[in-house]
Amino acid sequence: MAKQQFQAESKRLLEMMINSIYTQKEIFLRELISNASDAIDKIYYRALTDDKLVFNKDDYFIKLKPDKASRTLTITDTGIGMTKDELENNLGVIAKSGSYAFKNENEIKDGHNIIGQFGVGFYSAFMVADVVTVTSRALGSDEAYKWESQGADGYTVEPCEKDAVGTEIILKIKENTEDEQYDEYLDEYRLKTIIKKYSDFIRYPIKMDITSSRPKEGSEGEFEDYTEEQTVNSMVPIWRKNKSELTDEDYENFYVEKRYGFDKPVSHIHIKADGAVVYNAILYIPEKTPFDYYTKEYEKGLELYSNGVLIMNKCADLLPDYFSFVKGMVDSEDLSLNISRELLQHDRQLKMIAKNIQSKIKSQLQSLLKDEREKYEKFYESFGRQLKFGVYNEYGMHKDVLQDLLLFTSSKEKKLVTLDEYVSRMPEDQKYIYYAAGESVERLEKLPQTELVLDKGYEILYFTDDIDEFAIKMIMSYKDKEFKSVSSGDLGIEADAAEEKAEADDNKELFAAMKELLSGKVKEVKASKRLKSHPVCLSTEGELSIEMEKVLSAMPGSDGQAVKADKVLEINVGHEVFKSLQKAYESDKEKLGLFTNLLYNQALLIEGLPIADPVEFTNDICKVMV
Numbered sequence: 001m002a003k004q005q006f007q008a009e010s011k012r013l014l015e016m017m018i019n020s021i022y023t024q025k026e027i028f029l030r031e032l033i034s035n036a037s038d039a040i041d042k043i044y045y046r047a048l049t050d051d052k053l054v055f056n057k058d059d060y061f062i063k064l065k066p067d068k069a070s071r072t073l074t075i076t077d078t079g080i081g082m083t084k085d086e087l088e089n090n091l092g093v094i095a096k097s098g099s100y101a102f103k104n105e106n107e108i109k110d111g112h113n114i115i116g117q118f119g120v121g122f123y124s125a126f127m128v129a130d131v132v133t134v135t136s137r138a139l140g141s142d143e144a145y146k147w148e149s150q151g152a153d154g155y156t157v158e159p160c161e162k163d164a165v166g167t168e169i170i171l172k173i174k175e176n177t178e179d180e181q182y183d184e185y186l187d188e189y190r191l192k193t194i195i196k197k198y199s200d201f202i203r204y205p206i207k208m209d210i211t212s213s214r215p216k217e218g219s220e221g222e223f224e225d226y227t228e229e230q231t232v233n234s235m236v237p238i239w240r241k242n243k244s245e246l247t248d249e250d251y252e253n254f255y256v257e258k259r260y261g262f263d264k265p266v267s268h269i270h271i272k273a274d275g276a277v278v279y280n281a282i283l284y285i286p287e288k289t290p291f292d293y294y295t296k297e298y299e300k301g302l303e304l305y306s307n308g309v310l311i312m313n314k315c316a317d318l319l320p321d322y323f324s325f326v327k328g329m330v331d332s333e334d335l336s337l338n339i340s341r342e343l344l345q346h347d348r349q350l351k352m353i354a355k356n357i358q359s360k361i362k363s364q365l366q367s368l369l370k371d372e373r374e375k376y377e378k379f380y381e382s383f384g385r386q387l388k389f390g391v392y393n394e395y396g397m398h399k400d401v402l403q404d405l406l407l408f409t410s411s412k413e414k415k416l417v418t419l420d421e422y423v424s425r426m427p428e429d430q431k432y433i434y435y436a437a438g439e440s441v442e443r444l445e446k447l448p449q450t451e452l453v454l455d456k457g458y459e460i461l462y463f464t465d466d467i468d469e470f471a472i473k474m475i476m477s478y479k480d481k482e483f484k485s486v487s488s489g490d491l492g493i494e495a496d497a498a499e500e501k502a503e504a505d506d507n508k509e510l511f512a513a514m515k516e517l518l519s520g521k522v523k524e525v526k527a528s529k530r531l532k533s534h535p536v537c538l539s540t541e542g543e544l545s546i547e548m549e550k551v552l553s554a555m556p557g558s559d560g561q562a563v564k565a566d567k568v569l570e571i572n573v574g575h576e577v578f579k580s581l582q583k584a585y586e587s588d589k590e591k592l593g594l595f596t597n598l599l600y601n602q603a604l605l606i607e608g609l610p611i612a613d614p615v616e617f618t619n620d621i622c623k624v625m626v
C-alpha cells in the first residue's frame, strides 16, 4: 500500500514537535481526550435534530487502556468516528488554528513553546509515541479504516474491521531515554493524575481498568489483586452547577482540592456570565499571603479552561497586579483550546473577561468592607500593602479603583478607618486630611509633631507601611481634601500671627547661630507652632518627608546616600529648655554648641533616624550632668 505524504506544513510541524524539547509532553493526553469528547459531542448534537438517533448517555464514554507488555496506550471513544476521507483530511493536514503561527519562522526556531503556539491537537501524540494507529468507523457507515503513521515520513490508510462506531487510537509508546521516562504513560496512577489535572471536567466518563489490592476472602493477612473499571474524571465541574446547589463548604473544598492555598479564603465569587462574553468563574479572596507573595517569585494568575479543559495553569492576563492575590479559575467556551500565551494577550474575549472579573473583585471587596468588616480587615492585614502598591504603581493610574478599599489606623477611633469615614467626620474648619508616618502606631502616638493637630481635635491617620506615604502622594487629595503630613512645614492651622512674628523676630539671631552650628544638617532652625509640651522636633519642607527618606535610603544600592529630606529643627519657645538656650547664646557660646547638638540628636532619635556619632552624644549628656 502506498504511503501518503503529509502536507508540507504538517510535515515540518511534526518534525519539530517530535524533536522539540517541550517539557510538558503529558499534554498529548489532554489533546486526544478533548478530541474524543468533541467526537461524542457531535453525536449528541446530531441526536438533537435527528429523530432516528437516540442519545443514550450510558453508551458514550472514553476509555484508556495502558498495556505495559506491548508498550501501548489505547484511547477509545464512542464518538462520531471518521470516514476514510476524514481520516486523510483531518489527520493528514495541520489544523487550521496551527497555520496561523506557522508562517512565522522565527518563532518556530525556538522549539520550546511550539505546542502552545499551534492548534496541533492530534499531532502531539507523536511526542510520546513512535507509531500512532487510528482505527475509526463513522456514524452511519459499515466500513472502518485504519490510519497509521510513524511520524514525519507519512501515513497509510487501509480498510479494517471495527464493530462499533467510534475511534480507537493506539499509541506505541517510545522507549525511555536518558532525559525522558516514557514508561510513565503506561502507568495507571500517572495517567489518572494527568486526567485529573487537565480533563477532570470533560462531560463524558473517562474510564480505566484500575487494579487494586484487597484482603483475600476466607484467609487471614493475605491480599489479592482485582481489577475494576472506574470513571476517573468528576465530569460536572462545580462552576457549572447552580449557586443555589452549592454550600460555602463546597466552595472551600474546591479551594483545598485545587490547592489554591492552605488558608481558608475570606470570600468567594461565583460568576456565570451570559452576556457579550460567556464564561463561568470561581474566584477566591484568600485570607493569608502565600509565603512568596511579596517576592519576585510569586506568579499571579487564574486557571484558564476552554470548555472544561485546562489550557493554562496561571493566566496572568486575567488579573491586574493589584489584585494578584485572587485565586481561582475561569472557563469559557469562546476560547480556543490551544491558544498560546502571546495570542491570548490579544484575545478580545479574554480582555473582556479580565475587565469583567476585575469589577467583580472590586465590588466583592467593597461589600466585604461594608458588610463584613472583620473579614475585610483580616484580608487587608495580608493584602492591604498590595492595594497600596497598586495605588502607587503606574503613576497612580489605578487610584480611583483602589482608594476606597484602603484602611489606615485612626488616632481618634484607635482602629482602621477608610478615607471616606475620615472625611465624613472632619470638622468644618479642618482643611486637610492629616497623617503621621512612622514605624508603629505606638511610636506615632508619642510623636511630638502631632501635638498641635491633636490639640485642635483633628483626627490623624497613622501610616506604618513603607508604601503608605508614597501611595498617598499619588492620590494627592480625597473628596477635595488634600493630604498633609503632621511634620510638614505648613500645617494649615491658624496661629496668632502677631505673637508668632514677635517670637520670630526676638529669636532671629539665636536661630541663625544654631543653624550655623548645624550647618549642612538642617535647612532652618525656627520657633515651632506645633509643639505644646515637647522641647524639640524635626519637620520638613518640600515633597520629601523624613519617612520617605528612610525608605529610599534603605533601598538596595542606595548605600544610605539616597536623597535627603529638607529638615527643619523646630524649637518649642514655650519650653523651659528654650530659656537655657537663650542664656547660653548670651553668655556661653560653647554651651550653645553643646545644647544645639543635644537637641538636634534628640530630634533625630524621636524620628527614628540614626545619630551620626552616638559616643559624642552620650559624652554630651554627661557634660550636662556634671
Ligand SMILES: Nc1ncnc2c1ncn2[C@@H]1O[C@H](COP(=O)(O)OP(=O)(O)OP(=O)(O)O)[C@@H](O)[C@H]1O
Pocket (backbone or CB within 6 Å): 031, 035, 036, 039, 077, 079, 080, 081, 082, 090, 091, 095, 097, 118, 119, 120, 121, 122, 123, 167, 336, 337, 338
Ligand atoms: N477521536 C476522534 N474522533 C473523531 N474525529 C477526530 C478524533 N480525533 C481527531 N478527529 C478529527 O481530526 C481533526 C483534527 O484534530 P486535531 O486535534 O489535530 O485538531 P482540532 O481538534 O480540530 O483542533 P485543536 O488544535 O484545537 O485540537 C478534528 O477536528 C476532528 O475532526
